[in-house]
Amino acid sequence: xxxxxxxxxxxxxxxxxxxxxxxxxxxxxxxxxxxxxxxxxxxxxxxxxxxxxxxxxxxxxxxxxxxxxxxxxxxxxxxxxxxxxxxxxxxxxxxxxxxxxxxxxxxxxxxxxxxxxxxxxxxxxxxxxxxxxxxxxxxxxxxxxxxxxxxxx
Numbered sequence: 001x002x003x004x005x006x007x008x009x010x011x012x013x014x015x016x017x018x019x020x021x022x023x024x025x026x027x028x029x030x031x032x033x034x035x036x037x038x039x040x041x042x043x044x045x046x047x048x049x050x051x052x053x054x055x056x057x058x059x060x061x062x063x064x065x066x067x068x069x070x071x072x073x074x075x076x077x078x079x080x081x082x083x084x085x086x087x088x089x090x091x092x093x094x095x096x097x098x099x100x101x102x103x104x105x106x107x108x109x110x111x112x113x114x115x116x117x118x119x120x121x122x123x124x125x126x127x128x129x130x131x132x133x134x135x136x137x138x139x140x141x142x143x144x145x146x147x148x149x150x151x152x153x
Contacts (some may be wrong), residue, residue: 001130003076008036010129012107014141015067022086028069028145030107032089035078044089070144070153072137074111074130081126088117108134 003009011033017026062068077085092110095101115129147153 001073007076012072015063030104030143
């Protein structure tokens with residue numbers, strides 16, 4: 001993804017979440033993160049409560065956390081469009097009490113909603129979301145996990 005000068009990269013970040021009692025790992029936690037000028041505001045889907053958090057004043061870099069397992073740039077956002085971007089993301093339905101629906105599905109649905117809104121606003125260059133499929137994102141994030149486990153990132 002080529003991020004235009006002056007725009008913020010939109011990153012898909014994944015984190016380790018420990019293992020079930022029988023040693024099988026939990027699915028990795030996915031979050032969307034917008035890297036801005038300090039302090040950066042992350043856009044996070046929280047797996048324990050399945051809510052969205054928009055934190056505007058947190059000095060943070062995902063790579064600082066011990067559970068970080070990789071980052072993929074999935075698009076970009078123009079600084080003037082951050083609030084409109086957040087409104088679209090907030091509009092994505094959060095499903096509770098559905099074991100098959102987790103933060104990874106939420107992230108994908110947010111990316112789809114942002115892509116749809118981008119197509120509607122095609123005259124404006126407010127943001128760009130790459131056209132991902134859910135299996136494609138899972139493959140890319142799996143490659144990042146492999147790279148982390150091999151010490152490559």
